[in-house]
Amino acid sequence: MMKWILLSLSLMLIPTTSALPAQHRALMALYQGDDTTAAQLLRQQGPLHGDWLYLQARLSSADGNWSQALDQFAAYLSQEHDSVHRIEARHYHGLIRRYRHEPTLGQYLQLQRLLEQGQPQHFQRRSQVFLSQFPDSALTPRLALQQALVQLEWHNQPQRAAEHYQALMRRYPDSETALEAGLGYAICQLYLQQPALAGQQLTRTLQQLPQTLPGDSLLHRVWQQRLAAALALVSPAAAPALDDTGVIWGAGARLSLDHPVGSGQDYRPLWYHLPKSQLPLQQLTLWISRHSDWSWLQPDLLRAASRAGYTPSIAFWYFGDEISPEFVEQHRQDYLETLSNRLIPLLQQLPQAYLLLEPEFNKNGIEQWPGWPQLMQEAFALIRQRAPQIQVALVLGDWDPVAQPPSPQLQQVLAMGDFTAAMLMVSPHTELSHQSPDWSPWVRTLRLSQRLKQDHNKPFMLAYSALPSEPGWQQRQQVELQKLARILPALRQQNLFSINWFSAVDDPGQQGWFAESEPHFGLFTRELKPKSAAATLAAMAPQRQDDARIVAQRQSPQHLSLNFNRWLHWQLTTNRGQILSGAGDRLHLSLPIAGLHGPATLTERNGGQPLLTLTLPQGAVPLTHNRGPHPIDLSQWQQQRLPLRRQPNASGLWLELALTTPLDDGLFIGLVDAHGFERSARLLGYADAEQHRFRAYIPLTELSYPWRKYQPDSGFLHHQRPVATPQLMLSNRTATPLSGTVLNYGWY
Numbered sequence: 001m002m003k004w005i006l007l008s009l010s011l012m013l014i015p016t017t018s019a020l021p022a023q024h025r026a027l028m029a030l031y032q033g034d035d036t037t038a039a040q041l042l043r044q045q046g047p048l049h050g051d052w053l054y055l056q057a058r059l060s061s062a063d064g065n066w067s068q069a070l071d072q073f074a075a076y077l078s079q080e081h082d083s084v085h086r087i088e089a090r091h092y093h094g095l096i097r098r099y100r101h102e103p104t105l106g107q108y109l110q111l112q113r114l115l116e117q118g119q120p121q122h123f124q125r126r127s128q129v130f131l132s133q134f135p136d137s138a139l140t141p142r143l144a145l146q147q148a149l150v151q152l153e154w155h156n157q158p159q160r161a162a163e164h165y166q167a168l169m170r171r172y173p174d175s176e177t178a179l180e181a182g183l184g185y186a187i188c189q190l191y192l193q194q195p196a197l198a199g200q201q202l203t204r205t206l207q208q209l210p211q212t213l214p215g216d217s218l219l220h221r222v223w224q225q226r227l228a229a230a231l232a233l234v235s236p237a238a239a240p241a242l243d244d245t246g247v248i249w250g251a252g253a254r255l256s257l258d259h260p261v262g263s264g265q266d267y268r269p270l271w272y273h274l275p276k277s278q279l280p281l282q283q284l285t286l287w288i289s290r291h292s293d294w295s296w297l298q299p300d301l302l303r304a305a306s307r308a309g310y311t312p313s314i315a316f317w318y319f320g321d322e323i324s325p326e327f328v329e330q331h332r333q334d335y336l337e338t339l340s341n342r343l344i345p346l347l348q349q350l351p352q353a354y355l356l357l358e359p360e361f362n363k364n365g366i367e368q369w370p371g372w373p374q375l376m377q378e379a380f381a382l383i384r385q386r387a388p389q390i391q392v393a394l395v396l397g398d399w400d401p402v403a404q405p406p407s408p409q410l411q412q413v414l415a416m417g418d419f420t421a422a423m424l425m426v427s428p429h430t431e432l433s434h435q436s437p438d439w440s441p442w443v444r445t446l447r448l449s450q451r452l453k454q455d456h457n458k459p460f461m462l463a464y465s466a467l468p469s470e471p472g473w474q475q476r477q478q479v480e481l482q483k484l485a486r487i488l489p490a491l492r493q494q495n496l497f498s499i500n501w502f503s504a505v506d507d508p509g510q511q512g513w514f515a516e517s518e519p520h521f522g523l524f525t526r527e528l529k530p531k532s533a534a535a536t537l538a539a540m541a542p543q544r545q546d547d548a549r550i551v552a553q554r555q556s557p558q559h560l561s562l563n564f565n566r567w568l569h570w571q572l573t574t575n576r577g578q579i580l581s582g583a584g585d586r587l588h589l590s591l592p593i594a595g596l597h598g599p600a601t602l603t604e605r606n607g608g609q610p611l612l613t614l615t616l617p618q619g620a621v622p623l624t625h626n627r628g629p630h631p632i633d634l635s636q637w638q639q640q641r642l643p644l645r646r647q648p649n650a651s652g653l654w655l656e657l658a659l660t661t662p663l664d665d666g667l668f669i670g671l672v673d674a675h676g677f678e679r680s681a682r683l684l685g686y687a688d689a690e691q692h693r694f695r696a697y698i699p700l701t702e703l704s705y706p707w708r709k710y711q712p713d714s715g716f717l718h719h720q721r722p723v724a725t726p727q728l729m730l731s732n733r734t735a736t737p738l739s740g741t742v743l744n745y746g747w748y
Contacts, residue, residue: 026055027085027516031428031471033117035062050081051515054089061092061109066100083515084429091433104130104137111143115432118472120154141177144168146435148184152191153431153440154475156482162188174212179205179223180436186230187437191486195234202231229402230438233446233490247492248567248585249541250283250313250500251523252464254507255301261526262508268734269301269665269684270504271308273528280538282567282583283354285313285464285500289320290331294342295718299702302350303685304665306582309569313354313500315395315463316343324364325371332375340382345701348387352584354498355383355390356421356463360397362410373412380416389561389588393417395463400444401451411455419459420452420495425466425502427517428473441467441480442487449494459497466502468517469531478533485540501537561588581688623654624746626728633739634667634732640742641672642728647747652699653728655745657683659692659738666734669696670703673722678729679703692740697748 026041039059045052057072073093077086099105107130114123127147131140148164151157165188168181182205189198206227213220257273259266270284284305288297302312318335319328328335347353357379366372376394383392394413399422406414414420426441437443449460469477488496503510506522519526523534552563563586564570570587572580580589624647632640653669663684670680681703687696707719728745732738 023051023055024516027051028471030055030058031116031516033113035059049079051076051083051085053079054085057089057092061096062113064106066096066105070096070100082513084427084513084517085515087433088429099139102138104134104139107134108137108139108143112432115150115154116428116472118428118475120150120475124150141168141172141175142435144171145177145180145184148181149435149437152184152188152437153483154479156479156486158188158191158486162192174208176212176219178208179212182208183226183230184437186234187440187443190234190443190490191483193486193489198234199231202227202234206231225402226438229447232450233443246542246566247488247496248282248311248498249537250281250285250310250498251279251502251504252285252313252315252500253287253503255284255286255305257505257528259528261505261528269304269308271305271310272665274504274524276309278530278538279504279523279534280541282309282311282541283313283498283500284310285315285356287315287317288343289317290338295704295706295708295716297342297346298681298704299346299349300681300685302346302353303702304682306350306352306584307580307685307688309581309583311352311354311567311584312347312350313356313463314343314347315356315359317359319358319361323358323361323366325366325369328366328369328375329371335375336378336382339379340386344383344386347390349590349699349702351389351582351587351589353390354461355392356395356461357392359395359423359463361394361413362397362399367410368407370409373409373416376413376416389586391418393419393421393461396420396422396448398423399448401448406451406455414452415456417458419461419497420456421461421463422448422452423464424462425464425514427468427514428471428476429515429517440483441465442484442491446487446490446494449491449496453494458495460491460495461498462496462500463498464500464502466521467533468514468520469506469522469533470520471516473517474531477531478536481533481536481540485536488540556591558591559588560591562586623748624650625744626746627744628742630742631739632730632742633737634730635737636732636735638732639672640730642730642742642745644671644726644728644747646725650700650747652697652701652748653745654695654697654748655728656695656743657687657693657740658743659740661736661738662690662692663687663694664732664734664736664738666732666736667738668729668731668733669698670729670731671722671726672729673707673719673726674724675709677707677709677717677719677722678731679705679707680729680731683730 022041022044026038029035029037029041038055042052042055042059048056053072053076057069057076060069060072070093073089073096076089077093096105099108111123111126111130114120114126124147127143130143134140145168148161148168151164152161162185165181165185169178169185172178172181182201186198186201186205189195189201206224209220209223209227213223255270256267257270258264259268259273286302305312318338319331347355357376361367380392383390394417396414422445424441424445431439431441445462452458452460467473467477467480501523503521505524505528506520506526508519508526510518510521512518522531523537524530548564548566548568550562551565552561554561565585567583567585569583570581572589624645626642626644630640630642634640653671655669665682665684667683668680669683670678672678681698683696686698687694707722708716709719710716730742
């Protein structure tokens with residue numbers, strides 16, 4: 001369903017209101033009820049196409065020009081232009097075609113616009129007036145059902161909504177309205193965690209179906225399917241005992257943020273701008289597409305995220321919206337080479353990470369194509385051979401298991417994953433066009449997770465979910481998270497272990513299928529101010545580590561693997577102090593690490609974070625020494641260069657450093673040649689942020705490649721090899737001065 005463009009690695013200008021595209025401003029005016037401004041902007045256009053046609057049809061509808069609106073909606077839908085407004089256009093076209101001779105249609109559409117503007121209380125009051133004035137209108141039952149739905153969806157009041165649905169069943173017996181009300185009552189009981197009451201009502205509604213609709217009609221069959229799907233949701237057989245490990249919460253879609261977002265200024269890691277006190281998450285997602293600039297993608301920031309207390313998650317969106325059997329076949333070899341030569345090296349040395357392959361792959365016929373499982377089998381084999389600690393799965397797009405039976409190819413690729421994964425992206429544009437309680441976002445997710453558990457019985461991840469705050473959804477964004485809290489126990493019964501919000505912050509440069517909603521998916525504004533939804537998510541995402549323990553341990557001379565019973569922020573120490581930390585429910589490390597080898601032991605801590613510390617005895621690793629001390633005092637963009645003896649077979653760099661302030665993410669370490677070409681990485685990824693004195697080990701494979709040098713007039717220049725023997729380089733990339741002493745350094 002979704003067509004969107006990720007610009008997460010681009011620098012963007014600050015879009016002022018006047019600089020926004022005219023179409024964006026016109027549509028936002030429409031959704032805010034300012035038809036005058038929308039019409040003025042429309043008149044300034046030449047030949048209309050795309051969403052301008054949709055806007056024209058909406059303005060004709062607002063004026064009551066039904067025939068003209070129908071023609072304009074039809075013209076819009078006949079074009080290949082694809083955006084979320086097509087859903088609304090189909091909805092309005094069907095509504096007007098059915099009720100255009102009904103005198104109250106204009107008043108009814110005015111009420112719908114109150115919800116569009118985010119005014120549910122006003123909608124309820126005005127709807128009650130409508131129902132009193134027009135009790136015999138053909139639109140009265142429809143509006144009465146919508147009143148109950150607003151209580152459920154907009155106000156998160158399932159008990160009041162259930163009472164409303166009960167009244168409608170009594171008022172409209174043996175009608176489709178009674179069927180809708182019966183289904184709505186059952187969904188309310190699902191939110192109230194009363195599955196027995198829900199099942200009883202659904203059974204009664206099924207029994208009433210033959211008296212309401214002809215048994216041989218298409219509508220009868222559709223209702224049978226909807227009711228059967230709802231019954232499956234509330235079946236006690238689908239509710240095994242739960243453990244108490246809880247859900248891992250995360251967000252994306254960028255690890256490095258500018259401030260304000262879109263300004264291109266003050267780029268820092270997400271957790272610098274939004275510390276855990278504001279966004280208490282355990283997982284962070286980075287999106288990588290086929291068009292990402294790989295020269296800026298290196299392991300240091302992912303390592304730093306792990307050390308800061310977040311399990312990295314990578315969404316690898318290679319084929320994107322262009323995915324099809326023909327496109328995949330054309331790019332097959334490039335895909336495997338990118339996976340092998342770029343993506344796997346990026347993740348190879350992380351202690352743990354989740355890899356989400358091809359989000360929303362199930363479209364354009366790929367889910368029916370025999371070549372897709374063959375390619376995925378190769379991809380999974382590569383990943384598991386070279387990065388066994390990475391848990392990997394494909395991510396389903398919009399898929400309704402009731403209406404769309406899974407193909408053998410779809411089942412085959414889902415079975416390959418370490419877990420199953422799906423997405424949920426909705427907006428006012430999608431939800432206002434669907435007015436049935438079984439379309440509720442979390443009900444749809446529950447239905448899908450239940451089918452995936454039935455078919456595969458693996459852990460289930462909601463890989464990304466997004467509900468924007470605009471247009472008019474500031475309140476609804478928070479309410480949706482409150483509704484999720486009600487249905488979370490049912491999702492846990494379907495093996496849910498992780499939920500990730502699509503974007504931690506609003507991004508004014510975000511463009512795509514969701515049109516005006518795209519820049520507003522965040523829990524924080526572009527100025528990094530929290531929305532009301534941020535506090536709701538924070539309350540749902542506690543970080544429990546009090547009883548974490550090792551449940552499995554495997555060790556060889558080359559590897560150390562540990563599994564924990566729950567997610568935690570762990571530390572690896574020697575008798576000389578902390579040298580490595582990470583986050584997750586498992587870790588896999590190549591040995592020896594920075595001079596460590598031998599068996600792992602578990603140490604309990606009485607207070608502070610993290611609560612588990614792993615200790616390995618100190619071992620010997622061959623090191624070359626260039627002894628200090630060498631004082632450093634670096635302002636922004638200044639470098640300190642230190643000599644290095646040539647070491648042809650070195651694996652990496654190491655240094656001992658004492659700072660006068662805690663380590664900042666802007667301190668880079670690397671190599672620089674005689675002409676200023678360098679390879680570097682954030683020191684933060686290899687030494688813990690809170691330490692003033694530490695030893696860090698940086699693999700050469702994880703320094704940026706190729707060698708590069710910035711020229712103010714021409715940008716970055718690149719070389720494949722250094723000129724002459726390189727030197728060790730320390731560089732300060734932030735405005736904060738950094739000072740301290742390099743105590744020792746060299747190769748290993």
